[in-house]
C-alpha cells in the first residue's frame with residue numbers, strides 16, 4: 541500500500557508517528573454517506589476513536605454529527621465546528637460539571653445510563669432554568685459476539701439501563717419537569733463483524749418500541765450506536781467496511797414508528813483503516829524460539845494489543861527479502877508491550893521502518909506518557 545515515494549518521505553520524520561491517509565478517509569466518508577442517505581439515517585462520528593483536530597475537521601465537513609463521551613469531547617466537537625444540535629453526550633459517569641456544560645451548550649441529547657443520573661440532570665437543568673433533552677441508553681442484552689473487553693450490551697456490563705428497570709424509569713421521569721425524553725439509545729459493543737448481532741439488536745429494539753407504545757411513551761429518535769468492525773487481517777483488500785450491507789440491514793429489520801429518525805454512532809469503521817503507526821527498528825535480539833524485533837514504538841503509542849490482545853498487521857517497509865519469525869515488541873518496561881508474537885516477516889534489521897496497520901481508531905486517542913514517553917506525532921498524506 542505504501543509507495544516507495546511515501547516511504548522515502550517517511551525518512552524525514554522522527555519516529556514513531558501516526559500516518560493518516562486522507563484520501564482513504566475521504567472515500568470512507570463518501571461511502572458512509574452514500575450508504576446511509578437512502579434511509580435518511582443520521583450518522584454521528586464517535587470522537588473517542590480518534591479526536592485528532594485535522595481528522596475531526598474533515599469528518600465535520602462531510603456533515604456527520606458528533607458522539608461524545610466526556611465534556612472535553614463535547615467542547616472539542618463544538619470547537620471543530622459540529623453544531624450543537626448534532627452533538628450527543630453519552631457515558632455512565634458524567635460529572636456535575638460536564639452535565640452543566642452540556643446543558644449550557646444546548647446539545648442535541650444527553651444519553652442517560654441510570655435513574656440517579658436522570659435525577660441529577662433534572663436538578664442541574666432546573667438550577668439553570670433549562671429543559672434537558674435526554675435519551676435512555678438501554679442495555680438490550682444482545683450479544684455482540686466480539687472480544688469480551690469491548691462487549692457493552694449484556695446485563696453483566698456496566699452500560700445502560702436494564703430492560704427490567706424500564707417501567708420504573710418511566711415512572712421516575714414522568715414527574716420530572718426539566719427532563720424531556722426524546723429518544724432511545726443502544727450500543728452493544730465494538731469491532732462487530734457478525735452482522736447477525738445487529739439483526740438481533742433490531743428485533744430487540746422493535747420489542748422495546750412496542751413496550752413504549754403500550755406505555756404511551758412517545759419516542760422521536762432511535763440511536764443504534766456504533767460498533768461496525770473492520771478487517772484487521774487484510775487492510776489493503778478491505779480498506780472500506782461494507783457500510784451498504786450494514787445500513788441495509790437496519791433499513792430492512794428496524795420497524796419505525798411514524799416520524800422517527802434513526803441515528804448511528806460510528807467510530808472505528810470510519811477512522812481505523814486510514815491510520816498507521818510508523819516505527820523504526822532499534823534492535824534485533826536473539827530469543828530462545830524466535831528473535832525479537834525491538835521497536836521505538838510501544839504500548840504507550842498503541843495500547844490495543846496490550847489492552848485486549850488486539851491484532852494489527854505489521855509490515856516491513858524497507859525489506860522484502862527472506863522470511864523469518866519474530867516477536868515484535870516495544871521499549872516499555874512491561875511484558876505486555878508486544879505487538880505480535882511469532883510474526884512471519886522479511887529479514888528485518890536495525891533502522892528498518894515498520895508500519896503497524898489499521899491503527900487509526902483507538903490508537904493515537906489512547907496514547908499516554910508512561911515511562912515519561914512522548915505522545916506520538918501525526919502526519920497526513922496530503923501534507924507529507
Ligand SMILES: *Cc1c(COP(=O)(O)O)cnc(C)c1O
Pocket residue numbers: 586588589607609630727729730731765766767768805806807808809901
Ligand atoms: C465507543 C462508542 C461508539 C463507537 O464505537 P465503534 O465501535 O468505534 O463504532 C458509539 N457509541 C458509544 C456510546 C460508544 O461508547
